[in-house]
Amino acid sequence: MGLTKAEIFTEKQNKLAQMMKALAHPARIAIIQHLLKAQACICGDLVEELGLAQATISQHLKELKTVGLIQGTIEGTSVCYCIDPKVWKQFRAAFDTFFEPYFNKDTCC
Amino acid sequence: MGLTKAEIFTEKQNKLAQMMKALAHPARIAIIQHLLKAQACICGDLVEELGLAQATISQHLKELKTVGLIQGTIEGTSVCYCIDPKVWKQFRAAFDTFFEPYFNKDTCC
């Protein structure tokens, strides 16, 4: 196995899990945080900022791009990355919806 | 390799990534959602609710317990699970803090 049984869950559950997974690595958290601060930056900046090899950064950027959270535009020989505002808001909304339905009760089983 | 280089990131980045990872699987999303609805339930209910084997559910419960998001109390031969309100709020606060610093700009690179 080692393969998630996606077919037994709802579309929403799979999507939300996928969003979480996209951010489930400190390097990707760090990349997003840097993009939040810098507004936009090239791949090389991230390689210096974090202490990971260029190939590794490129791979993390690809995962973030796959879920649509960031986008990159080629500028000559370098690539400029930035957060996609629309997808960012979608993420935030989905996370909010997930955390919302908690009716405050401090007692448990 | 296959091992995250946690030492090059901040405590906060590692913690947040860990929180995301705890929820980065549809089964664990589904478990939490069921606990939100049912308030509390035993392991066997989850095995029926989701279509996964008991051992698999038990493993996912363990991961959620490890990050403190849920707790289980033994009731005879069964175990009753519920969400820990304190940790739940911590999660929500951490997620909020992460998503907050986005100054709305619809133009990108």
Add this chain to the structure above:
DNA sequence: TTAATTGATTGTAATATTGCGATGAATAAG
């Protein structure tokens, strides 16, 4: 006591993830 129920744990197989060196493609600089 004996048998049944419940859930944790162990072991195993399959797949995914992480990280990086090496290489390749594209553009810029000389």
Add this chain to the structure above:
DNA sequence: CTTATTCATCGCAATATTACAATCAATTAA
């Protein structure tokens, strides 16, 4: 044209994750 720069991609090795059957421990029911 040649070289340098920048980043993506490929391939590899190590580790992690997912899923489950089998088993174990604890409790309850008979």
